[in-house]
Amino acid sequence: MPIPITIADxxxxxxKAVRRALPEDxxxxxxxxxxGKEALEAANSGKAEVLFLDLTxxxxxxxxxxxxxxxxQSKTVVIxxxxxxxxxxxxxxxxxxxxxxxxxxxQPAQLRQALFDVGLI
Amino acid sequence: xxxxxSEEQRDALQELMNISMxxxxxxxxxxxxxxxxxxxxxxxxxxxxxFVSMLSDQTVWYTRQSFLGSIxxxxxxxxxxxxxxxxxxxxxxxxxxxxxxxxxxxxELANILAGACLTGFAEQLSLNAKLSMPTMYSATSQxxxxxxxxxxxxxxxxxxxxxxxxxxxxxxxxxxxxxxLLAKLQQLLE
Numbered sequence: 001m002p003i004p005i006t007i008a009d010x011x012x013x014x015x016k017a018v019r020r021a022l023p024e025d026x027x028x029x030x031x032x033x034x035x036g037k038e039a040l041e042a043a044n045s046g047k048a049e050v051l052f053l054d055l056t057x058x059x060x061x062x063x064x065x066x067x068x069x070x071x072x073q074s075k076t077v078v079i080x081x082x083x084x085x086x087x088x089x090x091x092x093x094x095x096x097x098x099x100x101x102x103x104x105x106x107q108p109a110q111l112r113q114a115l116f117d118v119g120l121i
Numbered sequence: 122x123x124x125x126x127s128e129e130q131r132d133a134l135q136e137l138m139n140i141s142m143x144x145x146x147x148x149x150x151x152x153x154x155x156x157x158x159x160x161x162x163x164x165x166x167x168x169x170x171x172f173v174s175m176l177s178d179q180t181v182w183y184t185r186q187s188f189l190g191s192i193x194x195x196x197x198x199x200x201x202x203x204x205x206x207x208x209x210x211x212x213x214x215x216x217x218x219x220x221x222x223x224x225x226x227x228x229e230l231a232n233i234l235a236g237a238c239l240t241g242f243a244e245q246l247s248l249n250a251k252l253s254m255p256t257m258y259s260a261t262s263q264x265x266x267x268x269x270x271x272x273x274x275x276x277x278x279x280x281x282x283x284x285x286x287x288x289x290x291x292x293x294x295x296x297x298x299x300x301x302l303l304a305k306l307q308q309l310l311e
Contacts, residue, residue, distance in 0.1 A: 011136040012129060013310065056139070056159065083136075083143035084159060086150040104140045105245055 002029040003120070006048035008039035008065070009081070010057045014104065018052050018081065021108035023121055036060025040068055048076050050120065052111075053098070055082040055089060066096035079114050081106055125166050125273060125299070133306055134275065138162035141241025142277040145234045145290070152233070153211035153281070160278035167274045172293065176260040184231040184255040188239060191248045192298040194272070196239060197291045198231035198255065204286025211284065224257055230288065231255040234279060238290050242275075246305040273299050 005028045007018045015032050022028065031047040033039040037059045042048045051069075055062035062080060069076055080093050083104040093101050100114040115121045126134070139162055146157040176183060181199040188194055209218050209226050218226065232255055243250040273294045280287040294302060 011132055011139070013133040013136050056161070083140040085143050085147045086156060087147075088150070088156045104143065 002027045003049050004029050004031065004047045005050040005052070006031040006033055006039060006042040007052045008033035008036070008042075008057065008062070009052075009054035010034050011054070014054065014081070014106075017106050018111070021106055021111045023112055023115070026115075026121055036062060036065045039065050043069060043074060043076050050077045050079065050115075050118075053078050053080050055080060055084055055093070063092060063096070066093065066098055070097045077118050077120070079111070081111075126164065126303075129310060130303065130306055131164055133310055134164050135162045137242055137245050138164070138238070138275050138277055140245065141238045142279070142290070144241040145237030146279055148237050149230070149233055149279070149281075153208065155211060155281055155283045158280040158282060160280075163274075163276040165274050165276075166271055167293070168271050172272075172274070173260075175291070176258070182227050183258040183260070184228060184235075185258040186231070186235060186253045186255040188250045188252045190243070190250040192243065192250050192294060192301055194250075194292060194294040194298055196235045196252065196255075197258070197293070198235050199289045199291075200227050200230055201285075201287045204281065204284040207284035208281065208286050227257065228255050234288055235290050235292075238277065239292060242292070246302070246309065248301070248305055272296055273302070 007015050007030060009015045031042045033042050035057045039051060043051060053062045053065060066078060078098045079100045079102060080098045081102045081104060082089060085103050090101050099118055102110050142159055146159055150157050181201050184198045186196050205223060206216055206218060210216060214222055214226055236252055239250055239252055275292045276289060278287060278289045
Protein backbone atom coordinates (compact mmCIF):
# COMPACT_ATOMS: atom_id res chain seq x y z
CA MET A 1 0.00 0.00 0.00
CA PRO A 2 1.47 3.36 -0.98
CA ILE A 3 1.78 5.90 1.84
CA PRO A 4 -0.40 8.98 1.26
CA ILE A 5 1.68 12.14 1.48
CA THR A 6 0.86 15.80 0.82
CA ILE A 7 3.20 18.54 -0.36
CA ALA A 8 1.86 21.95 0.65
CA ASP A 9 3.58 24.99 -0.85
CA UNK A 10 2.28 27.93 -2.88
CA UNK A 11 5.34 27.76 -5.11
CA UNK A 12 5.31 25.25 -7.95
CA UNK A 13 9.10 25.23 -7.98
CA UNK A 14 9.26 24.32 -4.31
CA UNK A 15 6.69 21.54 -4.69
CA LYS A 16 8.83 20.15 -7.49
CA ALA A 17 11.93 20.42 -5.29
CA VAL A 18 10.23 18.28 -2.62
CA ARG A 19 9.11 15.70 -5.20
CA ARG A 20 12.67 15.47 -6.52
CA ALA A 21 14.09 15.07 -3.02
CA LEU A 22 11.88 12.07 -2.12
CA PRO A 23 13.62 8.67 -2.17
CA GLU A 24 13.03 7.13 -5.61
CA ASP A 25 11.96 3.74 -4.30
CA UNK A 26 9.58 5.12 -1.69
CA UNK A 27 6.05 3.92 -2.46
CA UNK A 28 3.86 6.99 -2.02
CA UNK A 29 0.72 8.58 -3.34
CA UNK A 30 1.35 12.32 -3.64
CA UNK A 31 -1.23 15.07 -3.20
CA UNK A 32 -0.23 18.68 -3.84
CA UNK A 33 -1.72 21.65 -1.97
CA UNK A 34 -1.21 25.31 -2.90
CA UNK A 35 -2.32 26.79 0.40
CA GLY A 36 -3.07 25.91 4.00
CA LYS A 37 -6.75 25.22 3.40
CA GLU A 38 -5.98 22.65 0.74
CA ALA A 39 -3.38 21.12 3.04
CA LEU A 40 -5.98 20.67 5.79
CA GLU A 41 -8.51 19.22 3.34
CA ALA A 42 -5.90 16.69 2.30
CA ALA A 43 -5.08 15.85 5.92
CA ASN A 44 -8.77 15.52 6.83
CA SER A 45 -9.43 13.13 3.97
CA GLY A 46 -6.59 10.79 4.85
CA LYS A 47 -4.22 11.96 2.14
CA ALA A 48 -1.47 13.13 4.43
CA GLU A 49 0.18 10.52 6.58
CA VAL A 50 3.17 12.77 6.01
CA LEU A 51 2.73 16.48 5.31
CA PHE A 52 5.55 18.57 3.85
CA LEU A 53 4.51 22.04 4.89
CA ASP A 54 5.62 25.52 3.83
CA LEU A 55 4.97 28.31 6.35
CA THR A 56 4.22 31.39 4.24
CA UNK A 57 1.17 30.54 2.15
CA UNK A 58 -2.02 32.39 1.19
CA UNK A 59 -5.49 31.58 2.62
CA UNK A 60 -4.14 29.82 5.67
CA UNK A 61 -0.44 29.81 6.51
CA UNK A 62 1.62 26.89 7.74
CA UNK A 63 1.34 27.97 11.37
CA UNK A 64 -2.46 27.86 11.05
CA UNK A 65 -2.27 24.35 9.62
CA UNK A 66 0.02 23.20 12.41
CA UNK A 67 -2.21 24.73 15.05
CA UNK A 68 -5.30 22.99 13.72
CA UNK A 69 -3.57 19.61 13.42
CA UNK A 70 -2.14 20.02 16.92
CA UNK A 71 -5.57 20.77 18.38
CA UNK A 72 -7.06 17.77 16.59
CA GLN A 73 -4.24 15.60 17.96
CA SER A 74 -3.69 14.54 14.38
CA LYS A 75 -1.32 11.65 13.65
CA THR A 76 -0.02 13.39 10.52
CA VAL A 77 3.77 13.63 10.58
CA VAL A 78 4.55 17.23 9.65
CA ILE A 79 7.89 18.18 8.15
CA UNK A 80 8.09 21.96 7.84
CA UNK A 81 10.14 23.30 4.92
CA UNK A 82 10.51 27.03 5.32
CA UNK A 83 12.24 30.09 3.89
CA UNK A 84 11.53 31.94 7.14
CA UNK A 85 14.33 30.57 9.30
CA UNK A 86 14.19 33.04 12.18
CA UNK A 87 14.64 31.51 15.65
CA UNK A 88 11.09 32.51 16.57
CA UNK A 89 9.58 30.61 13.63
CA UNK A 90 11.49 27.46 14.63
CA UNK A 91 10.36 27.72 18.25
CA UNK A 92 6.74 28.16 17.26
CA UNK A 93 6.87 25.25 14.83
CA UNK A 94 8.41 23.00 17.51
CA UNK A 95 5.78 24.00 20.06
CA UNK A 96 3.05 23.08 17.57
CA UNK A 97 4.33 19.55 17.27
CA UNK A 98 6.07 19.51 13.89
CA UNK A 99 8.47 16.61 13.55
CA UNK A 100 11.26 18.53 11.83
CA UNK A 101 12.08 22.04 10.62
CA UNK A 102 14.00 22.09 7.35
CA UNK A 103 15.39 25.21 5.71
CA UNK A 104 14.91 26.27 2.14
CA UNK A 105 16.61 25.78 -0.24
CA UNK A 106 15.79 22.16 0.55
CA GLN A 107 18.73 19.76 0.87
CA PRO A 108 17.50 16.33 -0.30
CA ALA A 109 19.79 14.55 2.20
CA GLN A 110 18.15 16.38 5.10
CA LEU A 111 14.69 15.45 3.92
CA ARG A 112 15.67 11.77 3.64
CA GLN A 113 17.29 11.89 7.07
CA ALA A 114 14.03 13.24 8.51
CA LEU A 115 12.04 10.41 6.88
CA PHE A 116 14.57 7.90 8.20
CA ASP A 117 14.40 9.36 11.72
CA VAL A 118 10.64 9.11 11.83
CA GLY A 119 10.90 5.47 10.71
CA LEU A 120 9.21 5.87 7.34
CA ILE A 121 12.10 4.70 5.18
CA UNK B 122 1.77 43.95 -16.81
CA UNK B 123 4.60 41.49 -17.12
CA UNK B 124 5.43 40.42 -20.65
CA UNK B 125 8.91 39.24 -19.92
CA UNK B 126 8.22 36.23 -17.74
CA SER B 127 6.19 33.07 -17.96
CA GLU B 128 4.10 32.13 -14.95
CA GLU B 129 6.58 29.40 -14.08
CA GLN B 130 9.55 31.79 -14.26
CA ARG B 131 7.77 34.34 -12.13
CA ASP B 132 6.93 31.68 -9.54
CA ALA B 133 10.56 30.57 -9.47
CA LEU B 134 11.94 34.10 -9.10
CA GLN B 135 9.47 34.85 -6.35
CA GLU B 136 10.45 31.72 -4.48
CA LEU B 137 14.19 32.37 -4.90
CA MET B 138 13.68 35.89 -3.54
CA ASN B 139 11.54 34.50 -0.75
CA ILE B 140 14.34 32.16 0.30
CA SER B 141 17.03 34.85 0.14
CA MET B 142 14.92 37.34 2.09
CA UNK B 143 14.39 34.65 4.71
CA UNK B 144 18.17 34.44 5.09
CA UNK B 145 18.44 38.25 5.23
CA UNK B 146 15.71 38.49 7.87
CA UNK B 147 17.40 35.80 9.92
CA UNK B 148 20.69 37.75 9.93
CA UNK B 149 18.97 40.91 11.12
CA UNK B 150 16.65 39.12 13.56
CA UNK B 151 19.63 37.55 15.34
CA UNK B 152 21.36 40.92 15.52
CA UNK B 153 18.43 42.87 16.97
CA UNK B 154 16.74 39.93 18.73
CA UNK B 155 13.34 40.86 17.32
CA UNK B 156 11.01 39.10 14.95
CA UNK B 157 10.87 40.32 11.36
CA UNK B 158 7.80 39.97 9.19
CA UNK B 159 8.40 39.15 5.54
CA UNK B 160 6.31 40.18 2.54
CA UNK B 161 5.57 38.14 -0.55
CA UNK B 162 8.20 39.26 -3.08
CA UNK B 163 7.04 41.41 -6.00
CA UNK B 164 8.51 40.85 -9.43
CA UNK B 165 7.81 43.43 -12.13
CA UNK B 166 9.07 45.16 -15.28
CA UNK B 167 9.90 48.82 -14.86
CA UNK B 168 10.85 51.70 -17.04
CA UNK B 169 13.37 54.29 -15.78
CA UNK B 170 10.51 56.78 -15.32
CA UNK B 171 8.60 54.39 -13.06
CA PHE B 172 11.78 53.62 -11.23
CA VAL B 173 12.66 57.26 -10.59
CA SER B 174 9.14 58.00 -9.40
CA MET B 175 9.72 55.48 -6.62
CA LEU B 176 12.61 57.52 -5.30
CA SER B 177 10.72 60.53 -4.00
CA ASP B 178 9.04 59.28 -0.85
CA GLN B 179 9.76 61.76 1.94
CA THR B 180 9.01 59.27 4.72
CA VAL B 181 12.00 57.05 3.96
CA TRP B 182 15.78 57.17 3.59
CA TYR B 183 17.34 55.74 0.46
CA THR B 184 20.60 53.95 -0.08
CA ARG B 185 22.10 52.73 -3.35
CA GLN B 186 24.66 50.11 -4.16
CA SER B 187 25.64 48.52 -7.42
CA PHE B 188 26.64 44.95 -8.08
CA LEU B 189 28.94 43.40 -10.65
CA GLY B 190 29.62 39.87 -11.74
CA SER B 191 27.76 37.43 -13.96
CA ILE B 192 24.71 39.59 -13.33
CA UNK B 193 24.91 43.36 -12.99
CA UNK B 194 22.57 45.90 -11.59
CA UNK B 195 21.70 48.06 -8.68
CA UNK B 196 20.12 47.65 -5.28
CA UNK B 197 18.04 50.42 -3.79
CA UNK B 198 17.13 50.09 -0.14
CA UNK B 199 14.43 52.19 1.48
CA UNK B 200 14.48 52.50 5.24
CA UNK B 201 11.59 54.12 7.06
CA UNK B 202 12.40 57.28 8.99
CA UNK B 203 10.00 56.04 11.61
CA UNK B 204 11.53 53.48 13.91
CA UNK B 205 15.19 54.26 13.19
CA UNK B 206 15.85 55.23 16.81
CA UNK B 207 14.30 52.02 18.07
CA UNK B 208 16.40 49.91 15.70
CA UNK B 209 19.48 51.94 16.60
CA UNK B 210 18.86 51.16 20.24
CA UNK B 211 18.53 47.44 19.50
CA UNK B 212 21.85 47.64 17.65
CA UNK B 213 23.58 49.38 20.57
CA UNK B 214 23.81 52.82 18.95
CA UNK B 215 23.86 55.71 21.36
CA UNK B 216 20.71 57.85 21.32
CA UNK B 217 19.86 60.47 20.19
CA UNK B 218 21.39 59.62 16.82
CA UNK B 219 23.51 62.35 15.23
CA UNK B 220 23.20 62.60 11.43
CA UNK B 221 26.55 60.83 11.03
CA UNK B 222 25.58 57.99 13.32
CA UNK B 223 22.17 57.74 11.66
CA UNK B 224 23.81 57.41 8.25
CA UNK B 225 26.12 54.78 9.63
CA UNK B 226 23.13 52.84 10.99
CA UNK B 227 21.20 53.11 7.72
CA UNK B 228 24.16 51.97 5.65
CA GLU B 229 24.77 49.07 8.02
CA LEU B 230 21.12 47.97 7.82
CA ALA B 231 21.07 48.32 4.04
CA ASN B 232 24.23 46.30 3.75
CA ILE B 233 22.95 43.46 5.94
CA LEU B 234 19.59 43.16 4.19
CA ALA B 235 20.64 43.88 0.62
CA GLY B 236 23.81 41.82 0.98
CA ALA B 237 22.00 38.71 2.21
CA CYS B 238 19.18 39.13 -0.34
CA LEU B 239 21.49 39.44 -3.31
CA THR B 240 24.00 36.81 -2.20
CA GLY B 241 21.28 34.29 -1.40
CA PHE B 242 19.57 34.94 -4.69
CA ALA B 243 22.73 34.66 -6.79
CA GLU B 244 23.98 31.56 -4.96
CA GLN B 245 20.80 29.63 -5.61
CA LEU B 246 21.26 30.28 -9.32
CA SER B 247 25.03 29.60 -9.25
CA LEU B 248 25.63 33.16 -10.37
CA ASN B 249 28.10 35.54 -8.82
CA ALA B 250 27.33 39.11 -7.94
CA LYS B 251 29.61 41.30 -5.88
CA LEU B 252 27.88 44.15 -4.10
CA SER B 253 29.59 47.51 -3.56
CA MET B 254 29.28 49.39 -0.27
CA PRO B 255 26.04 51.38 -0.04
CA THR B 256 25.87 55.15 -0.17
CA MET B 257 23.07 57.44 0.93
CA TYR B 258 20.91 58.68 -1.91
CA SER B 259 18.68 61.71 -2.01
CA ALA B 260 16.37 62.27 -4.96
CA THR B 261 16.18 66.02 -4.31
CA SER B 262 19.90 66.65 -4.48
CA GLN B 263 21.05 64.03 -6.96
CA UNK B 264 19.80 63.32 -10.43
CA UNK B 265 19.37 59.64 -11.09
CA UNK B 266 21.35 58.46 -14.11
CA UNK B 267 20.15 55.31 -15.76
CA UNK B 268 21.59 53.24 -18.54
CA UNK B 269 18.68 50.98 -19.38
CA UNK B 270 15.34 51.15 -21.17
CA UNK B 271 13.40 48.65 -19.12
CA UNK B 272 14.36 46.15 -16.55
CA UNK B 273 13.31 43.49 -14.14
CA UNK B 274 12.72 44.64 -10.62
CA UNK B 275 12.46 42.41 -7.57
CA UNK B 276 11.14 43.95 -4.41
CA UNK B 277 10.86 42.58 -0.88
CA UNK B 278 9.73 44.21 2.34
CA UNK B 279 10.87 43.62 5.91
CA UNK B 280 8.89 44.89 8.89
CA UNK B 281 10.14 45.02 12.45
CA UNK B 282 6.75 45.34 14.14
CA UNK B 283 8.10 45.97 17.62
CA UNK B 284 9.96 49.06 16.37
CA UNK B 285 7.45 50.13 13.69
CA UNK B 286 10.33 50.07 11.27
CA UNK B 287 10.23 48.81 7.72
CA UNK B 288 12.68 48.44 4.88
CA UNK B 289 12.33 47.57 1.24
CA UNK B 290 15.08 46.06 -0.86
CA UNK B 291 14.70 46.60 -4.59
CA UNK B 292 17.02 44.71 -6.92
CA UNK B 293 17.16 46.06 -10.48
CA UNK B 294 18.94 44.06 -13.12
CA UNK B 295 20.61 45.59 -16.14
CA UNK B 296 18.88 44.60 -19.37
CA UNK B 297 21.70 42.33 -20.52
CA UNK B 298 21.64 40.48 -17.20
CA UNK B 299 17.97 39.58 -17.52
CA UNK B 300 18.78 37.05 -20.26
CA UNK B 301 21.59 35.54 -18.17
CA LEU B 302 19.18 35.23 -15.28
CA LEU B 303 16.44 33.63 -17.37
CA ALA B 304 18.87 31.10 -18.84
CA LYS B 305 19.98 30.03 -15.36
CA LEU B 306 16.39 29.92 -14.21
CA GLN B 307 15.54 27.59 -17.06
CA GLN B 308 18.22 25.13 -15.97
CA LEU B 309 16.74 25.14 -12.50
CA LEU B 310 13.24 24.47 -13.81
CA GLU B 311 14.18 21.56 -16.08
